[in-house]
Amino acid sequence: MxxxxxxxxxxxxxxxxxxxxxxxxxxxxxxxxxxxxxxxxxxxxxxxxxxxxxxxxxxxxxxxxxxxxxxxxxxxxxxxxxxxxxxxxxxxxxxxxxxxxxxxxxxxxxxxxxxxxxxxxxxxxxxxxxxxxxxxxxxxxxxxxxxxxxxxxxxxxxxxxxxxxxxxxxxxxxxxxxxxxxxxxxxxxxxxxxxDEEDSHRGARPRIVKRVIDAIHADPARAWTPGEMAELAGVSVRRLQQGFRECMNQTPFEYLFEVRLERAHAELVSAGPPATVADIAFRCGITHTGRFAAAYRDRYGSTPSETLKR
Known part of the structure; x- marks a missing residue:
């Protein structure tokens, strides 16, 4: 760059x-x-x-x-x-x-x-x-x-x-x-x-959503882009977004963030010195530490650093 x-x-x-x-x-x-x-x-x-x-x-x-x-x-x-x-x-x-x-x-x-x-x-x-x-x-x-x-x-x-x-x-x-x-x-x-395009593949949505969900769980830290997710599912980005909203009531990236949050929580619980919150977050694909800290506290009732010290 x-x-x-x-x-x-x-x-x-x-x-x-x-x-x-x-x-x-x-x-x-x-x-x-x-x-x-x-x-x-x-x-x-x-x-x-x-x-x-x-x-x-x-x-x-x-x-x-x-x-x-x-x-x-x-x-x-x-x-x-x-x-x-x-x-x-x-x-x-x-x-x-x-x-x-x-x-x-x-x-x-x-x-x-x-x-x-x-x-x-x-x-x-x-x-x-x-x-x-x-x-x-x-x-x-x-x-x-x-x-x-x-x-x-x-x-x-x-x-x-x-x-x-x-x-x-x-x-x-x-x-x-x-x-x-x-x-x-x-x-x-x-x-x-x-x-906007007309959606002519409504019946394929559960399959395409499952395919992306499986890939997210297999590699949540990957630098996913909307185009990569859609290519994996074999549909357009719009169709994938619509499928996630209908089946999961959220966007693919909202789901991805939740998976990363859960993965980070599991690592924080099991980790010890010299691990740091920033290292664990980055390893789980989280780059916005402010958003991570706020979402983590809302979900688990404590800060990431408090979990790590336990």
């Missing part, structure tokens, strides 16, 4: 090179006399995904083919006009333009008032995740709504992951965590960008 960030530029050549390295190769042409030094860029790489925050110091035009990857352009402020192939798309804050790979996209007027968050995901990785999540060939729209529902949830998650990975050198630099984050980011994007 790597991060690249800069807030100081001396000329437009530096701006061009920084944006190309952080997001996509492109052609950039300043249209006004604004200062390159007012441009700012910050990026975080998460597995096969990359999130980049960009603001430019002058109005520019940009053209790119988005080679080998999808680009999801999310204006945080201002207007963002694009011509994707032959289709004009205007996105305002709360919307996003989806630019397909290897397709000419022209941004005729990118103004200094428009700060952009770019989400880049490799073509093969996204297509593989779409196959696993949807259980069928999928097609992405050119624009998605991020103001409510799944779209708003995904955008909030993008902001959270971006700031954590770019600014925190701790757990968020671990390759195992980053791989899981990339899968979750991409799965959430697919669910936000594609319409």
């Amino acid at each position: 790597g991060t690249y960030s800069t807030t100081r530029f001396t000329d437009w050549h530096e701006v061009h090179e920084a944006v190309a390295a952080a997001y996509f190769p492109h052609e950039m042409r300043p249209l006004t006399t604004g200062a390159a030094s007012r441009s700012a860029l910050k990026t975080a790489t998460i597995g096969s995904c990359r999130i980049t925050s960009m603001r430019l110091g002058a109005e520019v035009s940009v053209a790119t083919d988005h080679p080998g990857a999808y680009g999801v352009n999310i204006p945080v402020s201002g207007r963002f006009e694009s011509v994707v192939g032959k289709t004009a798309v205007l996105s305002l804050p709360g919307q996003a333009t989806i630019c397909p790979p290897d397709t000419r996209t022209v941004i005729p007027h990118w103004s200094p008032s428009c700060r952009l968050i770019g989400f880049k995901v490799e073509k093969s990785y996204l297509q593989h995740e779409m196959d696993r999540v949807l259980g069928r060939p999928g097609k992405l729209p050119m624009q998605i709504d991020l103001r409510s529902g799944r779209g708003a949830s995904w955008l909030k998650f993008v902001h959270t992951v971006f700031h954590q990975v770019a600014d925190d050198a701790g757990l968020w630099r671990d390759s195992l965590v980053l791989t899981q984050l990339a899968g979750t980011l991409t799965t959430a994007f697919v669910l936000a960008a594609t319409p």
